[in-house]
Amino acid sequence: MNDLFTSSALPALIDLTRLPSLAPASVPDGDLDGWAEGAPSGTAAAQAQAQADRLLDGLNAEQKAAVLHRGGPLLIVAGAGSGKTRVLTRRIAYLLATGQARSSEILAITFTNKAAAEMRERVEALVGPRAKAMWVSTFHSACVRILRREAAHLNLKSTFSIYDTQDSQRLLQLCANELALDTKRFTPKKLAHRISNLKNELIDYETYSSQVSETNPVEAVTARVYALYQQRLAQAHALDFDDLIMQTVNLLQAFPDVAEHYRRRFRHILVDEYQDTNHAQYVLVRELTGVAADARRAGGLEPGELTVVGDADQSIYAFRGATIRNITEFETDYPNAATIFLNQNYRSTFNILRAANGVVSLIKGRKGKPLRTDNEDGPKVVGYVADNEHDEAQFIADEIDRLAKEYGIRPRDVAVFYRTNAQSRALEEVLVRVGLPYVVVGGTRFYERREIRDAVAYLRAAANLDDTVSVQRVFNVPKRGLGDRALAAAQAYAAGHGISFGAALAQVEDMPGLTARAVRAIGQYAHLLATLSEMAADGAGPAQILDFAMAESGYLAELQDSTDPQDASRVENLAELHAVASEFEQSTPDGTLADFLERVSLVADSDQLPPQAGTAEEAAAEAAAAAAAAEAGQVTLMTLHTAKGLEFPVVFVTGFEDGTFPHQRSFASEQELEEERRLAYVGLTRARQRLYLSRAEVRTTWGAPQYLPPSRFLENLPPEVMEWRREKGSSGALRPESWAGPVRTSYPGGGRRSTYHGPAAGREGGSGAQFGSATPRPAKDIPHLEVGDMITHDVYGLGTVVATEGEGLNAVARIQFREEGVKRILLRFAPVTKL
DNA sequence: CCAATTGTCCTTTTT
């Protein structure tokens, strides 16, 4: 390890005299926790160094090198399960313990707030109060803090609202209406996506407008909407998710003194999950390190220390602008950078790893080396082919039961992953039925529930009356007898007077075109908002304001008086929000309403995630794990995306069907398919001991049951690591014929179709059942198609017939699909219906 | 003029 340390570190460019002393800044007082900032002294220094060196215990040579690296940017290419979080944590602790960095000089960026909280906890457990002033957060949270502090520079209220995707789309809908767009063609969703991409590339609307070709209608419209959207955001004193990054970059670039302040402040920047950063985030990091700014270096500011950690194989966020180039070109971007590879996997059994490597090995131009491990083979990876999603869920439930009985595995050790959130329903149904405790992470998140968003809209309005999206959201919630008419009148008035919607409401007396009833209703609403604003301005806490708003508006009463049983749980959710707000007031006494709202906007409720045990050294995490060990806990259900960075002893990855995973929408491009492949890799590598892969032959997606072929990813699993419990569903033989009468999986009135454990299942299991052997499909069932007919295909969706050939059993059609282009399809087998 | 009701699209993945 010393070899690695001395050879890779200390590149020529680094001025040794400027490196901080290795000696710790303080005397260790028995244990690490006792350290306080102070002056170094002789023997104490040696002792402290010994303490610091203990941070290297249990690390392999590469990991040590990564912890010890000094001088110049460092790229750690860390394969799945190679202990990257551990290395990053130790590296920060080491910087602090040796006095190379003060905690106030550290900015560590993680992917989620949960990861940030855990990392902070672990570092604190290692070096105690020395870690106090460091920033550990996501890009977004860090940017909000900077923007709030520097709001004046940007002409922004420091209580600006933060718009999530839903809010942005609402505002875009308003903009689209205003511009009288064809919202069928330009949906808010698509517009949001386009604008988000532009922002990720740091292209502001002025630049974009000047670049677009007027003859391209999509670009021209996007430019107009983008401009209006930004104007509306500014009027609302709101920033969307992408603005948080882009505006921070703008700030740093436009105000050199501000930039310099933060560069001096954050001498050590560490970025986790670097493969998932987008261009804007890349530039932000570059601005903060000042490495690219030669001119500033001439001004006496040395470049900051930058450490990034990532794994190109786990890049799964390209859809949101992440670019692998940030990791593959790191050495070009930072010429004196060093790279350290961590390829040893400590997490998974060899069988699991071989399966994972198989899935990802096909990717073109893949640079990484396959992971290696000294771990034992472990049990084989279990495959299962279910008849349908309920059968799949039943298999999982039965298997969890069996594992509990035979190996004492607890629910908390088990995770079930799926590609899309919608897939969780079938799983939940079965888990409820068999009585297995479970928790769904993500999905319809707490903060996305309607009542929560309504309540938060009141709070936002209180903090920022100009927040038009929020003020309009609860304009008639609870019902105040205000409809489109009243809304339009107020909107017109606001536009005519150049004031915000919220401000306009106060002048309801002057508003033309309203009935007396509407005037009264708006007046009451305006009064309520004014009162809430005053409370917020007087420093009332979020819980107090929430209480008042819910009571005074009649929102709570409306829910309580309702007979809809759903509304009862809404009341409970509001109580939960109130509890969160109260807890916030207690834990952060000087936290403002804006602070609370920031947390609500940026913190996905990842608190539900089980604490990750794994690394042994972190006292706090260890204690928590030990305390929880007695509990059986809950099975964790989540999407594959959410699973990134986690690990579980037992993992089920479901839905291995072409169309589900890889998702149908990714068929269009090679890049997207590769991203799906990496997603599979991420899923498989979450497992420590046991891995299960399943698919359903028939899956019911919104209404209609669909036959789906096996996922192409399954073909790349090395057969020797697989144990197929069931290779065909009992509907398998039916497949080619099944089209005439698709399996009925809808069950009216909640009556559940029993899963197939009958003789059919037994007969098919494992034996080479002949594919459609018995009766060739009767000719009458083959749809007769002519050019121009519209059809739907179970896998490819809507299509138009562009050519036909052959007759009867051999009839073939060329069909133009929306996503897929033209396909040649043998009608005898294809799941096609004529429309 | 508003509110409940019927139709329509739909679904990736998320900070």
Place this chain on the structure above:
DNA sequence: GGACAATTGG
């Protein structure tokens, strides 16, 4: 099987 928009009845 759900969110949300246009539609119709009150």
